[in-house]
Amino acid sequence: MRKHSLLFFLMIALFISTLSNANAESDPKKWPLVKEAFFAQRQMADAPFITFVAPRRAESGAQVPLEIAIDQTQADANAIKTLYLLVDSNPIPLTATYHLTDKLGKFKLATRIRMEMDSYIRAVGETADGKLFLASVEIRAAGGCGGTVDGDENAIRAAAGKIKMNVESPVKFGDATSATFIIKHPMRTGLQRDLVSQGFVPAFYIQKAAFTYNNEPVMNVDFGVGTSEDPYLRFNFIPSAPGVLAVKAVDNDGKEFSHQTEVKN
Amino acid sequence: MLKKILLGITALSISHAALAAPLNMESLGNGVYVHHGVHEDMSEGYHADICNVSFIVGSKGIAVIDTGGSLKTGQALHEAIRQVSSLPILYVINTHVHPDHIFGNAAFKQDKATFVGHEKLPDAMERRRDTYLRINQQWLGEAFAGSEIVKPSLLVKTTANLDLGDRTLLLTAYPTAHTNTDLTVFDNKSATLWTGDLLFVERTPSIDGDIKGWLAVINELKTNDAEFAIPGHSSSLKNANWKEQLNNEERYLWTLLNDIRASIKKGEVMEKAMGTAAASERSYWQLFDIVNRRNVNNIYPALEWE
Numbered sequence: 001m002r003k004h005s006l007l008f009f010l011m012i013a014l015f016i017s018t019l020s021n022a023n024a025e026s027d028p029k030k031w032p033l034v035k036e037a038f039f040a041q042r043q044m045a046d047a048p049f050i051t052f053v054a055p056r057r058a059e060s061g062a063q064v065p066l067e068i069a070i071d072q073t074q075a076d077a078n079a080i081k082t083l084y085l086l087v088d089s090n091p092i093p094l095t096a097t098y099h100l101t102d103k104l105g106k107f108k109l110a111t112r113i114r115m116e117m118d119s120y121i122r123a124v125g126e127t128a129d130g131k132l133f134l135a136s137v138e139i140r141a142a143g144g145c146g147g148t149v150d151g152d153e154n155a156i157r158a159a160a161g162k163i164k165m166n167v168e169s170p171v172k173f174g175d176a177t178s179a180t181f182i183i184k185h186p187m188r189t190g191l192q193r194d195l196v197s198q199g200f201v202p203a204f205y206i207q208k209a210a211f212t213y214n215n216e217p218v219m220n221v222d223f224g225v226g227t228s229e230d231p232y233l234r235f236n237f238i239p240s241a242p243g244v245l246a247v248k249a250v251d252n253d254g255k256e257f258s259h260q261t262e263v264k265n
Numbered sequence: 266m267l268k269k270i271l272l273g274i275t276a277l278s279i280s281h282a283a284l285a286a287p288l289n290m291e292s293l294g295n296g297v298y299v300h301h302g303v304h305e306d307m308s309e310g311y312h313a314d315i316c317n318v319s320f321i322v323g324s325k326g327i328a329v330i331d332t333g334g335s336l337k338t339g340q341a342l343h344e345a346i347r348q349v350s351s352l353p354i355l356y357v358i359n360t361h362v363h364p365d366h367i368f369g370n371a372a373f374k375q376d377k378a379t380f381v382g383h384e385k386l387p388d389a390m391e392r393r394r395d396t397y398l399r400i401n402q403q404w405l406g407e408a409f410a411g412s413e414i415v416k417p418s419l420l421v422k423t424t425a426n427l428d429l430g431d432r433t434l435l436l437t438a439y440p441t442a443h444t445n446t447d448l449t450v451f452d453n454k455s456a457t458l459w460t461g462d463l464l465f466v467e468r469t470p471s472i473d474g475d476i477k478g479w480l481a482v483i484n485e486l487k488t489n490d491a492e493f494a495i496p497g498h499s500s501s502l503k504n505a506n507w508k509e510q511l512n513n514e515e516r517y518l519w520t521l522l523n524d525i526r527a528s529i530k531k532g533e534v535m536e537k538a539m540g541t542a543a544a545s546e547r548s549y550w551q552l553f554d555i556v557n558r559r560n561v562n563n564i565y566p567a568l569e570w571e
Contacts (some may be wrong), residue, residue: 053536059555059562065536110534112566117399143396164569168532180532182569193395195388230566234534 026118026138030088038086038094039124039132047133050080050123058115058141063228066139067110068123074102080125080133083107087226089119091191095226103218105176109235112228114189115141151186160185160204161257167245171263176236181209183249183257189225206231206251213263214243239263285337287344288318291502293493295455296322296432298349300342301500302333304468304551307365311404313338316365316498319459320346321452323429326355329378330450330459331497332369334401336411339369354378356427358436359417360461360497362389362446363473364397370415381427382417383438383446390414421448439463442479443472451491458491458507466499466510469517469556476522476564483515517546521560525568535565 035044053067070080083098095113113121118140125133162184171177183206190203205225211218218237239245246260290298302315313334320329320342327350332339346354354376359367361383367390370380394414401409419425427434432454439447443462450459462471463482472479487508494507524542539561547553 059539059559063535063562063566065534065562110536112535116396142400143393162570166532184570193392195391228566230570232566 044132044134047135050135052137061115061141061143063112070107082126084124086122094224097222099220105238112232163259165261181233187229209249285340288341325430326353328356331366334365339372361444368412380417381419383448384420384422386446387416441474442482444474456492458494462497464496466496468498469550
């Protein structure tokens with residue numbers, strides 16, 4: 001009996017090592033589990049109108065540039081109101097949720113994400129009446145979720161929340177205009193090791209950013225820790241006339257940060 | 266049945282160790298030996314033997330500088346040492362945290378050698394442990410068997426001396442440059458400086474620390490009066506003028522930094538700069554397309570805050 005269990009163990013070990021070699025490429029078997037966890041028992045249709053610009057192989061798992069576009073406006077019958085960005089193979093798959101408005105025109109957004117290993121990236125669009133649409137892209141990457149360089153904690157805390165926001169000029173009023181937003185923040189995942197405590201560094205990350213133009217909502221973003229350190233967003237919006245693009249952000253300690261940029265002729 | 270299997274496994278692993286063919290070493294005279302790894306990127310097709318690994322034989326014992334990227338490479342280095350000398354292996358020095366330089370450490374545990382590194386090396390190893398073990402296992406498979414993180418117990422904060430009897434090694438730790446764990450080794454007897462990856466020769470310099478910090482360290486190294494230098498990677502040390510090589514590296518780093526700054530100033534995006542920054546340096550370096558793009562990806566986000 002004992003012999004058998006040990007043999008069995010050896011076989012399992014062999015099987016697992018074969019499996020982990022097979023994992024060298026994105027594992028398509030993870031999506032059904034992720035899908036079930038976030039969208040239990042809901043139907044999803046393919047979304048050819050949602051497209052990505054992404055590297056086939058990411059140069060740095062810590063800052064993977066990713067662009068998502070939706071070829072429809074809020075006037076479309078199946079207009080996407082909410083876009084979920086998920087990374088199948090990350091320890092925490094939900095990377096960001098974008099809440100869209102008609103001020104965005106045709107949605108186009110670039111961001112930078114963390115990837116721990118080769119994975120499929122999923123953009124799931126949800127309509128006002130709860131229909132779901134799925135688009136996927138595969139990216140090969142490694143090691144983006146670890147905290148690799150230490151730093152002075154007081155300096156990191158003091159700098160956290162600093163915002164830079166830019167609107168491209170000349171501005172085309174009534175037309176798609178590109179805005180860039182960066183917020184200084186370590187975006188600690190809660191899964192990074194700490195040698196001093198022999199445990200894990202607590203999660204510390206930007207949770208939300210709400211963008212308005214002349215006090216009207218443009219986009220709300222819920223960030224997950226899969227969004228890279230110093231969260232970066234570049235997105236199109238449609239300023240109808242000169243005004244102020246403003247953002248209010250909050251981190252998981254409840255600390256609020258705000259910034260505004262004047263958009264002139 | 267089980268006994269037979271276990272015996273078989275033990276026999277296999279013993280023959281494995283004994284069969285580790287010694288690394289091919291270049292003797293530089295004066296008791297200094299270097300093995301040159303090949304220029305491969307660390308990804309699929311990587312063979313855990315890409316950096317320079319060295320040993321120095323003193324009258325009291327031996328110091329090893331970097332151990333390669335796997336237990337297997339470390340064992341082959343150990344074999345090479347034993348072909349030259351039976352003196353005790355006293356010190357195993359890691360020039361920084363990168364996996365191609367540290368994963369042979371375990372081959373020297375049996376020697377009761379003192380492992381030596383930058384004061385920040387144990388923490389850096391701990392932070393990177395899970396990822397390094399997983400991706401190296403993925404790249405190397407069976408060839409990574411037995412490799413483990415072995416942390417230093419002798420830590421260098423500024424400088425330290427290691428006594429090998431008839432020669433002394435001066436170790437110097439640096440602020441964040443190539444990585445946050447860079448350490449150089451100077452051997453007074455041969456007037457040789459091991460730079461680790463603070464000096465890249467042939468292979469495109471890769472940045473995993475702070476490009477501005479690195480440029481500052483290069484300025485410091487320019488005043489170092491070592492006669493010879495052994496960089497972290499190179500195919501040969503023949504005709505090496507290390508100050509000239511240092512200038513080449515400095516030129517690449519400045520070009521990259523200036524091109525990225527210009528890109529940010531113009532309001533370009535990182536993805537574009539990944540294809541254009543430092544393009545004028547392309548013909549001078551190995552693995553340029555892979556490493557240069559990665560460098561831009563690594564440092565662009567921080568430079569956006571200048």
